[in-house]
Each structure stands twice: as C-alpha cells, then as structure tokens.
Amino acid sequence: MDPQLAPRVAVIGGGCAGLAAAVRLTQAGFKTTLFDASHQLGGRARSITWQGLSLDNGQHILLGAYASSLELLQTCGVEIRTSLLRLPLKLEIPHEFSLRSMPALPAPWHILGGLLQAQGLSFQERLAAVRFMASLRLQRFRLPTDMPLHQVLASQPTRLITVLWEPLCLAALNTPIATASAQAFLNVLRDSFAHKKSDSDLLLPRADLTTLIVEPAANFIQSHGGRVNLNAPITSLHAQDHGVRLKSRTEEQDFTHVVIATSPFRVAPLLQTLPSMEDIIAQCQALQYQPIYTVYLQYPSAIALPQAMHGLAGKLGQWVFDRGQLYGQTGLLAVVISAEGKHQALTQSDLATKIHQELQDVFPRQLGTPPLWHKVIAEKRATFACTAGLPRPVQATPHPRIQLAGDYVSTGDAFLDYPATIEGAIRSGFQAAENIIKEH
Structure with a gap:
C-alpha cells in the first residue's frame, strides 16, 4: 500500500467510546491519534480529587452482561477479579x-x-x-x-x-x-x-474510573503506537480526496478516517462544513438531556453500612454506596440521584443536608451525627434522555470515512440499542473501529 494512503485514524473525544475505538484500532495495528479537548481523558467517566480523595464524576456500576466493558478491561490488562467486586x-x-x-x-x-x-x-x-x-x-x-x-x-x-x-x-x-x-x-x-x-451479577468498581478504565486504555493506546493529545480541541472537519482534514486553532492534519466520539451536542460544529450532514446534525441537536447528581458525604472513618450498595425508596436519594467497602475510603458514602426531579431546586448545601437526613432515617444506628464534609457533583447533561421512539443517529455518516461513536448512537436495530451506559459507549466505540478495520 502507498504509505501516503496507509490508514491514519483520528478519534475525536476521549470518553469511553473514544477510548474503546482507539484501543481496538491500535490493537489492529492502525496508526491512531486520539484528540481530547480537555486536560483529562474519560469524559463523564473521569475522577476528581477532593479533600485528598479521588472521587468519581458519577458513581457507576457494571453488570455481568456488559461483555464489551469486560473485554476492554481485559484487553488493557486490568485484573477483573481484583478490580471489580462481583456479587450475585x-x-x-x-x-x-x-x-x-x-x-x-x-x-x-x-x-x-x-x-x-x-x-x-x-x-x-x-x-x-x-x-x-x-x-x-x-x-x-x-x-x-x-x-x-x-x-x-x-x-x-x-x-x-x-x-x-x-x-x-x-x-x-x-x-x-x-x-x-x-x-x-x-x-x-x-x-x-x-x-x-x-449476566445478572453486579460488578462494583473497587477503584475510581480513571484508574479502572481511563489510564489502562490510554496506556494501551500509547504502548501500541497510538498517540493521545490532550488540550487539543478540533474545531472543524473538511473532506479531502483520500480522507478528512482536521482543523484546530493552531494546525491542520490529514487522516484517512475519523471517529467522532464527542458528546452529541459537540457534533454539529464538526460536521457543518461537510455536505449531506443535515439529518445527523438535526438528530444530534434534537436530543434532550437528563442530569445525574452524586452526593458524597464523609462520616467518621468507623462508619460503615450493612453492605456496599443499598437502594432508597420514596426519597430524593436512589442508591447509596459505601465507598469504604469498595475503595477503602472509610466513612465515605456516595448517593446517586438519576434523572430530573425536586432535588434540582435545592442548593448543594441543602441537598446534602436533606440526603443526610434521609440516610439517618434509614440507618439510624450507623449515622447518628452529621457528615464531616460533603461534595455534590451535578452533571446537568449527564446522558441523553432515552425516550420512547427517539430518532438516534446511526454509526455511518454520509462521508464514507467518518464514523460516529457514543452511547447515544444507534446500532440501526431498535432491539439492540442501549441507553446511555458505559457499556453502550464502549460497544459503539468498538463497532466504529470494526467498521474501519473491515475496509482494510
């Protein structure tokens, strides 16, 4: 093959979908460059540091049925048995x-x-x-x-x-x-x-998602000849004779293929300079979003719940995780609130107080005193709203060298489409990569 035409793939977006696509492409020997606009990979599956602790941007769990997620971890050398707590x-x-x-x-x-x-x-x-x-x-x-x-x-x-x-x-x-x-x-x-x-087993991470997914994937990509560029926002795409030109604020680069693995609301600026993209742009712009709030409450280190994960019924909080049992962060509880609701009208301080009161009602023996500190992480556009009959863009675009990847992307078969989960994102990234690999 002419070296000028040898596959050079750009993956735009370093969340789970982009990481999965880049891992699969580099594993197949394709020269791959991953671009992310942020200083940190992971998208919504990233971690932050607070009070000296690593906290997930949102508390996540996996299921035994998440075959693509497990495959990605295994490919990247993650020891599944020690990194995930598997429970019936x-x-x-x-x-x-x-x-x-x-x-x-x-x-x-x-x-x-x-x-x-x-x-x-x-x-x-x-x-x-x-x-x-x-x-x-x-x-x-x-x-x-x-x-x-x-x-x-x-x-x-x-x-x-x-x-x-x-x-x-x-x-x-x-x-x-x-x-x-x-x-x-x-x-x-x-x-x-x-x-x-x-397949119905609960897989509870024993490490933050940066440690569990992001860093192993980035290391795999780079150790297999790929490149990871942070703080590298791509501003537009332009069609070329044998591929696509990527433009940033400072440079232009040519690639034979592109995987767009950004959030859907960032797709339109990338595609608007290309012909026949109106339908995809309209579908992406029509998507609505739902929030996820994660309320972290730090209690004295001796505090522990009866088990690592509990549900909460009829309350603002929906699930509570004891991160002491999962991550060794003793006394730290994480409460998840999915989708829109009354909690959005509260200040973060009032929300944390309300959640503590709810937990105290459920676990009076364990939680007799207020938390030492709290941290509320509110993702206002955490996921697309997975509503009935929703038209979702498919993987292939009118440009034969450009693929979409992300949890919002449809497989083209409603009986296979997943909601906005880590598994859905990784499946989509793998499939985008496979579509490119099959061309060669």
Whole structure:
C-alpha cells in the first residue's frame, strides 16, 4: 500500500467510546491519534480529587452482561477479579424490599425464583412480577412498537413499580418511566436476566474510573503506537480526496478516517462544513438531556453500612454506596440521584443536608451525627434522555470515512440499542473501529 494512503485514524473525544475505538484500532495495528479537548481523558467517566480523595464524576456500576466493558478491561490488562467486586444480583431497600437471585437455579429461573421469594411484596405482587418477566421472555423482549415504559408497566402493582421497575429504569436509562423507552429498558433486561446467570451479577468498581478504565486504555493506546493529545480541541472537519482534514486553532492534519466520539451536542460544529450532514446534525441537536447528581458525604472513618450498595425508596436519594467497602475510603458514602426531579431546586448545601437526613432515617444506628464534609457533583447533561421512539443517529455518516461513536448512537436495530451506559459507549466505540478495520 502507498504509505501516503496507509490508514491514519483520528478519534475525536476521549470518553469511553473514544477510548474503546482507539484501543481496538491500535490493537489492529492502525496508526491512531486520539484528540481530547480537555486536560483529562474519560469524559463523564473521569475522577476528581477532593479533600485528598479521588472521587468519581458519577458513581457507576457494571453488570455481568456488559461483555464489551469486560473485554476492554481485559484487553488493557486490568485484573477483573481484583478490580471489580462481583456479587450475585441483590437489590436491597432497607425495611422496604429485598430481591436476591437464586444461584442454584439456571437462568432465567434464578431471577424468577428470586422474584417469587422477594421480601417486602405480597404474594400477588410477586406473582405479577414473575408473570411480567415470563411474558417478556415469551415475546423475546420485543415490542411491536416502542412506547413509554409506564404503558408497558400499566398492569403492574404500584408498589412493584415503586420498589423494582422504576429504580431499575432510572439506574439503567436515567430517564423517568413516564417518557423512558420501553424497548431500551427491555433490551437491558434481556441481556441481564435472560441468558447466563452471571449476566445478572453486579460488578462494583473497587477503584475510581480513571484508574479502572481511563489510564489502562490510554496506556494501551500509547504502548501500541497510538498517540493521545490532550488540550487539543478540533474545531472543524473538511473532506479531502483520500480522507478528512482536521482543523484546530493552531494546525491542520490529514487522516484517512475519523471517529467522532464527542458528546452529541459537540457534533454539529464538526460536521457543518461537510455536505449531506443535515439529518445527523438535526438528530444530534434534537436530543434532550437528563442530569445525574452524586452526593458524597464523609462520616467518621468507623462508619460503615450493612453492605456496599443499598437502594432508597420514596426519597430524593436512589442508591447509596459505601465507598469504604469498595475503595477503602472509610466513612465515605456516595448517593446517586438519576434523572430530573425536586432535588434540582435545592442548593448543594441543602441537598446534602436533606440526603443526610434521609440516610439517618434509614440507618439510624450507623449515622447518628452529621457528615464531616460533603461534595455534590451535578452533571446537568449527564446522558441523553432515552425516550420512547427517539430518532438516534446511526454509526455511518454520509462521508464514507467518518464514523460516529457514543452511547447515544444507534446500532440501526431498535432491539439492540442501549441507553446511555458505559457499556453502550464502549460497544459503539468498538463497532466504529470494526467498521474501519473491515475496509482494510
């Protein structure tokens, strides 16, 4: 091959999608350069330092079904068994609800059996949950047409929605059930509960996401001949005879292929100089967003919760994580609030106070005193709103050398599309890279 035409790939954006694309491309021997406008890789999966501690920009969990996420970690040399705490599915809302899978049973009976024995539900409510899951499996978790999740749940008892389906929807889709895509929710249920038992396992990170994902991926890219450029915002793309020219404020560079792995609201400025991109730009600009708040509360180091992760029902807080049990950050609790809600009207100080009061109500024996300090991390546009029937841009663009990657990008098949998760981003990055690799 003419060296002038040898593949040179630019990946724009250093979040999970961009890192996954660059890892796969460098692994295949492609000359790859990763550009990120920030001084720090990771996008929303990055860490910050506060009070001498490394805190995640948002508290995340993985599932056993997240095959692409696990593949990325393994490729980058991360020791899965020590870096992730793997637990059989256990959803615990103290004094309200408890669901545990039954490891002795094969899938999906380990979940159906767990639902039949769930604590905090009447027999009729447990039976309704089992019938619902069984009917979804008979339908192969496919709907004739997408619709808001609350319509699919219309026959489910109110309490079952409150303690099970709504918390799962908020955790997976970060979108209220009144507008959330039922099909995207069913896609997650299918992958997590309908195949292997291990798919439903909870994988709780034992290190911050910079340590777990970002640094290993960056090291892999650079050790395999790729380049990582920080503080390198790309301002526009321009078509060339054999590829694409990238322009920044200070220079221009030519590449044979480009993967755009930025947030969707940053796509339009990059594509507006290229022909036939109006539909993609319009789809990206039409996306709405939902917030995620993570409230960190530092208590005395002797404080510990009964387990590493608990759900919270009927409160502003939705999930609480004991980072002492996960990260060794003793006494530090992280409370996650997904999607829009009343909490957005509170000041950060008032929100932290309210969350402490909620935790104190649930764990009176453990939390008898106020926290020593708090830190609220509010991502106002944490994820795209994964609403029913949402038109999402697909991977391929009208320019044959430009691919999109990101958790918002559609596979082109509604029965495979994921909501805005780490897994969805990594899958998309891998696929964008594979599309380029197949050309050669």
